[in-house]
Amino acid sequence: MKVLLSGNEAIARGAYEYGVRLASAYPGTPSTEILEYIGENFPEIKAGWAPNEKVAVEVASGGAFGGARSMAIMKHVGLNVAADPFMTLSYTGVNGGMVIVVCDDPDMHSSQNEQDSRHYAKFGKVPCLEPSDSQEAKDIVGEALRISEEFDTVVLLRSFTRVSHSMSLVELGERKEGPKEVGLKKDPAKCVMLPAMARRRHPIVEQRMKDLATFAETFPYNKVIMGDTSLGIITSGTAFQYAREAFPEASFLKLGMTWPVPAQMIRDFASKVKRLVVIEELDPFIEEAVRLLGIKVEGKELTGFLGELSPEKVEIALKGASSAKSAGAIQMELPLRPPNMCPGCPHRATFAALRKNKAYVSGDIGCYTLGALPPLNMLDHCLCMGAGIGIASGLDRALGELAQGKAVAVIGDSTFFHSGMTPLLDLAYNGGSTTVIIMDNRTTAMTGAQNHPGTGLTLRQDPTIMVDIEKLGESFGFKRVQTINPYKVEDMEKLIKEEMATPEPSLIIARAPCALLKTGRILEDKPLRIKNDVCMGCRTCISTGCPALEFVKIDKSEWKEGEKKRPGYTKINEALCVGCRTCMEVCRFDAIEEAS
Amino acid sequence: MSKNRVYNVLIVGVGGQGIILASDVLSLAAARHGYDVKKNEIHGMAQRGGSVSSHVRFGKQVSSPIIKLGEADVLLSFELIETVRYWPFLAANGKVIINDLKILPPAVFTGQMQYPTDVIEKVKERVPDTIVIDAQAVADKLGNPRGVNIILLGMMSKYLDIPVADYEAVMKEKLKPKLVDINLKAFHEGRSLAGA
Numbered sequence: 081m082k083v084l085l086s087g088n089e090a091i092a093r094g095a096y097e098y099g100v101r102l103a104s105a106y107p108g109t110p111s112t113e114i115l116e117y118i119g120e121n122f123p124e125i126k127a128g129w130a131p132n133e134k135v136a137v138e139v140a141s142g143g144a145f146g147g148a149r150s151m152a153i154m155k156h157v158g159l160n161v162a163a164d165p166f167m168t169l170s171y172t173g174v175n176g177g178m179v180i181v182v183c184d185d186p187d188m189h190s191s192q193n194e195q196d197s198r199h200y201a202k203f204g205k206v207p208c209l210e211p212s213d214s215q216e217a218k219d220i221v222g223e224a225l226r227i228s229e230e231f232d233t234v235v236l237l238r239s240f241t242r243v244s245h246s247m248s249l250v251e252l253g254e255r256k257e258g259p260k261e262v263g264l265k266k267d268p269a270k271c272v273m274l275p276a277m278a279r280r281r282h283p284i285v286e287q288r289m290k291d292l293a294t295f296a297e298t299f300p301y302n303k304v305i306m307g308d309t310s311l312g313i314i315t316s317g318t319a320f321q322y323a324r325e326a327f328p329e330a331s332f333l334k335l336g337m338t339w340p341v342p343a344q345m346i347r348d349f350a351s352k353v354k355r356l357v358v359i360e361e362l363d364p365f366i367e368e369a370v371r372l373l374g375i376k377v378e379g380k381e382l383t384g385f386l387g388e389l390s391p392e393k394v395e396i397a398l399k400g401a402s403s404a405k406s407a408g409a410i411q412m413e414l415p416l417r418p419p420n421m422c423p424g425c426p427h428r429a430t431f432a433a434l435r436k437n438k439a440y441v442s443g444d445i446g447c448y449t450l451g452a453l454p455p456l457n458m459l460d461h462c463l464c465m466g467a468g469i470g471i472a473s474g475l476d477r478a479l480g481e482l483a484q485g486k487a488v489a490v491i492g493d494s495t496f497f498h499s500g501m502t503p504l505l506d507l508a509y510n511g512g513s514t515t516v517i518i519m520d521n522r523t524t525a526m527t528g529a530q531n532h533p534g535t536g537l538t539l540r541q542d543p544t545i546m547v548d549i550e551k552l553g554e555s556f557g558f559k560r561v562q563t564i565n566p567y568k569v570e571d572m573e574k575l576i577k578e579e580m581a582t583p584e585p586s587l588i589i590a591r592a593p594c595a596l597l598k599t600g601r602i603l604e605d606k607p608l609r610i611k612n613d614v615c616m617g618c619r620t621c622i623s624t625g626c627p628a629l630e631f632v633k634i635d636k637s638e639w640k641e642g643e644k645k646r647p648g649y650t651k652i653n654e655a656l657c658v659g660c661r662t663c664m665e666v667c668r669f670d671a672i673e674e675a676s
Numbered sequence: 677m678s679k680n681r682v683y684n685v686l687i688v689g690v691g692g693q694g695i696i697l698a699s700d701v702l703s704l705a706a707a708r709h710g711y712d713v714k715k716n717e718i719h720g721m722a723q724r725g726g727s728v729s730s731h732v733r734f735g736k737q738v739s740s741p742i743i744k745l746g747e748a749d750v751l752l753s754f755e756l757i758e759t760v761r762y763w764p765f766l767a768a769n770g771k772v773i774i775n776d777l778k779i780l781p782p783a784v785f786t787g788q789m790q791y792p793t794d795v796i797e798k799v800k801e802r803v804p805d806t807i808v809i810d811a812q813a814v815a816d817k818l819g820n821p822r823g824v825n826i827i828l829l830g831m832m833s834k835y836l837d838i839p840v841a842d843y844e845a846v847m848k849e850k851l852k853p854k855l856v857d858i859n860l861k862a863f864h865e866g867r868s869l870a871g872a
Contacts, residue, residue, distance in 0.1 A: 084707045084715075189718045213714070213741070246716040246741035247703060318741070325740035391744045406746025407766040410798050414757055415789045417690065417781040419726035447724065455786050526724075622786050627725055630780060631787035648787065 085250045087243035090214035091153075091181055092117035093250065094221025095125060099258040100151050100179075102143035103127040104136040106498060107527035108155030109190035110244040111183035115153055116530070119539040124255065128539050129530060132465070132498040133158035137165045137180060144178035144234070145271060147262035149225050153181040156197050157464065161499065163200070166234070168273050170204045171281040173232035176260045177225030183239040186361045186388035190241075190526075192445065192462065194387070196362035201236045201339040205285050207292050208236040208339040209301070210317040214248040216301070220336060223301060229260065231288050231295070238338070240361060242318045242388065293340040301336020304349055311398070312353025314346065314366055314377075319389050323359045326395035341369045350375045359383060359394055421450050423628040424595035424603055424658035426566045427519055430490065431458040432624050432666055433572035434517075437580060439488040442468035442475070444500075446492035447526045447594075448519055455623045459490075466491065466499030469507060469516055476512045485580050489516045494524035494532040497547065507585050508556040515579040515586045518549055519566070521594040529597060553587040560586035565602070567592055569665035595658055607657035607675045608664060610650050614671035617646040621663035621672070628656035629663060682735030683836065684743040688762045689754025690779045691728050694825035698752075699730035701829060701850065705842040706734035716741040729762055734838075752832050754825070755779050756795040763802075771835050772799060772806040773870075775828055807831065807870065814865060823862035830866025840867070 085093060092114050095103055103125050105115040118127045130136035133154040143150035154162065159182050166180065182200070185191040201208035209224050211217040217239065224235040269277050296302060311330040313323050320334045333349040335341065338360075350356050350370075358367040358379040367379035382397040383389060392402045421428050427448040434441055435458055442461040443449060452459035461471050472489035479487075491500045496518050507514055524530040531537045536546035553561040560582060566572050572590065579586040593600045607628075622631045633648040652663075654675055664672040685702065689695050696717060703715040711734035718728070731743045745764050750771045753759035759774050766772065774796070783789040799806050809831065815823040826847075833843055843863060848856050 082707075084703055084713060241718065242716060242741055245718065246714055248714045248738070248741070249707060249712065321739045321741065325744070328739075390742055391740045392746075395744075402745065404744050404746030405768040406764060407768050407770060407802060409764045410760045410802065412757075412760050412792055412795075412798060413789075414760055414792065415781045415783040417725075417727040417758070417761075419691070419724035420782055422724065450724065454782070454788075619787070625782060625786065627780075627782070627785060630785040633787055 082249040082251050084247050085214045086113065086245060086247045087211065087214050087217045087239055088113040088245070089117045090218040090250050091221055091237070091239065092121070093252065094218040095151050096122040097218070097253045097255050098222040098225050099149050099256050100125055100225070101148040101258070102140060102150045103153065104130045104139040105153035106130050106133050106136055106158060107524050107530045108158050109527055110185055110241040111153050111155045111158070111181065111239070112527045112530065113244070114181060115539065129532060131533055133162040134165060137162040137169070140178055140180070141165060141169055141174070144174040144176045146264065147176040147260040149177045149258040151179050151181060154183070155191065156182055156184045156195055157191065157193065158182070159197055159200055161465070166200065167204050169234050170206050170285055171273055171278055172271055174228055174234055175232070176258055176262065177228035178234045179221060179224045179228065179237050180234060181237045181239060183241070183244050184362065185241050187241070192464065194362060196365060197236065197238050198338055198365045199363070205289050206233050206236060207231070207337060208238055209336055210238045210338050211243055211336070212317050212320045212334070213243065213246070214250045216336070217243060218250055220301060223336075225258065227295075229258070231292055233288055238317070240318050289340055293343065296337050296340055296342035297344050299337050299342070302342050302345060303334045303336070304345070305332040305334065306352070307331045309352055310354045312349060312356045313359050314349065314356070314370065315359040316366065317361060319359045319361050319394070322389050322391045322394045325391040327398070335366065338366055341366060343373055346370055346373060346375065350377070357382065357398060359389065361389055418453055419450060420453070420625060420627055421447060422595050423626055423656045424660040426521055426590065426592035426595070426660070427451060428456070428624050428626060429566040429569050429660065429662040429665070430517060430519055430572065430590050431456050432662055433566070433569050433576055434458055434488065436573045437576050438486070439576065439580065440475070440483070440486045441488050441490055442471035443490045444468045444495055445526075446495050448490060448492060453625075455625045465495050466503055469500055469503035469514075472516070473503065473507045473510070473512050473514045476514045477510070484513045484583070487514060488576070488580065489514060490519055491516070492525070493518060493520040493522065493534050493549070494530075496549070497533050501552070504553070504587070505556050508558055512585055513583045515576065515588065517576070517588045517590055520549065520589050520591040522600055523594050523597055525594045525596070529594065549589050558585060558587045560584065561589070562587070563589040563591055565592055566590040567660050567662060567665070569662055595660065604659050606659040607652065607654040608659055608661065608672050609652050609654065609675040611671050611673055612649055614669055615649040616644070616669050616671070617648040617650070618668065620666050620668060621650055624662055624666060626663060628653045680736055682733055682738050684748045685732040685750045685752065685832070685836070686743055686748040686762060686765050687730045687732070687752045687754070688758045689728055690758065691724060691726050693728070693754045694822070695728050695730050695754060698825040698829045699732050701843060701846050702732050703734070704846040704850065705838050706732070708842040708846060709838050711735060712738045714738045714741040727758060727761060750832060750835055752828060754828065757792060759799060760792070760795060770803070772803045773828065773831055774799065774806060774808045775824065776808050776810040777812060809869060814869065815862065818858070818862055818865060820858045820862050823859060826859045826862040827866035830863035831870040833863070834867055834870035
């Protein structure tokens, strides 16, 4: 029976059908739904959210060392966090099959960079497989596990936003357990990477890559589809679908394994076609491998290095124009519609308080990164998960008085557990005057409300520990740890002012659940309204960027005798307002009240 | 409609409008009818009040999960200016259905820009038989204020070669039991409003 599954659901289904016993992940778009789907549908798989991707890979490694088929799942930048165990896992090998699913995000739909994960396969000397739709995504999980066991190596499975979040039809199968016997086995020469052991493992790694290159020649997912030989396209993943859409008659060498590449297959294919082009997402990875074989090929000079491919991009790159009979465009000045913090978002209140203090704010990845956008304009740095604390502390230490009392770090709760604890410890240890605000909204909000070690619940909603951030800060040695409800903007503003002025490190926990959460809700969901006769149109509330507010302009010519002269007034959309009162807190004219 | 070609439906609007549910039902109905189907949309950060588009493609065999610019047979827009934003996807002879609703983007609600006032006029200049409907008013009248997405899906179904029975079966299977009847009603109301 065929069912419609997203690429992520298909990977999860693959984990189930091919006997994965253990799965670990940290949420990250576009990879999040894989572990969610496992959690919801497959109790046979032990699965849980890890605090970060490094831990996810280590946990999955443990399973694999013990002979259990295991899977670690992350977005592309997650593999940077997990790079340390990943690189040496290549040396130890695995035992039970192990797959690291890594989801690239060409065009950065929801990411801070568009790195190409295949470089990690080459760097770490492990194979990389790439599916191009949901059926292949499921099947290739099985292939990856088989290769992992046969060649004793971790395998990278590279997905893309347009595979992970596209749905297509998938044939379902039954679950089969992995072939390895599970159990504890002492094997220090293989599993303890002391220099002497690692030196003996390295030649095994090099030989493995040679063996894998030979295997790639007969790997069934490296496929030649011969058509018109005037154009030959070497491609992989989503790029294959776009190229086939644009050039259905062409000849294709579709690589399901992009590292190592099948050299002889490429040579044979190249010899049969007149024009040879590589079409691939992001970097010229296959292209460079083809060039190293001494074969003349076109590639990135046609498609470019930036963003994601599409059928028309491929068509235009190769033919110079699209064949579509388009309706064209409508000329109109269109306001952009960037993502925005939701009505009632507690982060908005925190940013309003920071703005009153003219703070210079280092942040990182989460919904609060949107605080960088107008009209808030309140985030000055976003580098990677957890980086804000180190950056604020670095500014404070390097710039002295120029930064003291100004540089503040903000970080979300899930992000704090991911990689904020170590820079917080650094701050306590090395000192300084930095103020850190943990914007604790009780969930991993940006990726759609996943649990984490601070929520008291697991992936499968079972009760578990709930980290006490206050006690954690105290145990690190922070003398100034304070918790506040960020919706009390005036109190928040005062507290931030005091802590910024203090010459020692301080920790503020701004705690209020995400406005989208139904549990633990502190919002009263009572909409507010404007006292229209009181509003002066000063736009202070508007400058918080709340989508429930609207500024209505009044032209000078409309000013009436005896009425106040004002540039306009605010209107509150009661259907959107959840009554967080941030606008009421910042209003200087007492012009906002509860709607009756 | 020919069974040998691929049909392209682009559904656009703003995060939170129920677009993904509508495109899920459409995709499942197309699959149930025996088409090959691919569907794609962007999740994550874009969903926080941002512009959203869902691509649904069905036919004998579908390759790309995203529609080529200029090849959408149907553009269903849940919000006025999003119609214009995604217009370049529309095929020269494509069908357009617009929900008559303004959702103000940040530059407008903060008073930096005006919301364009001539969207429907400009669209009708290009595609005179564009259908414009206030689906919220219809939904409110049905006593199902959250049924806007299914009403619009019902309207669009009139222009696609997928039998009603397939949509009905999918909704019965996919929706929570207590929501099935009101949404079947919303779907049929939308279908009847699409005209002959």
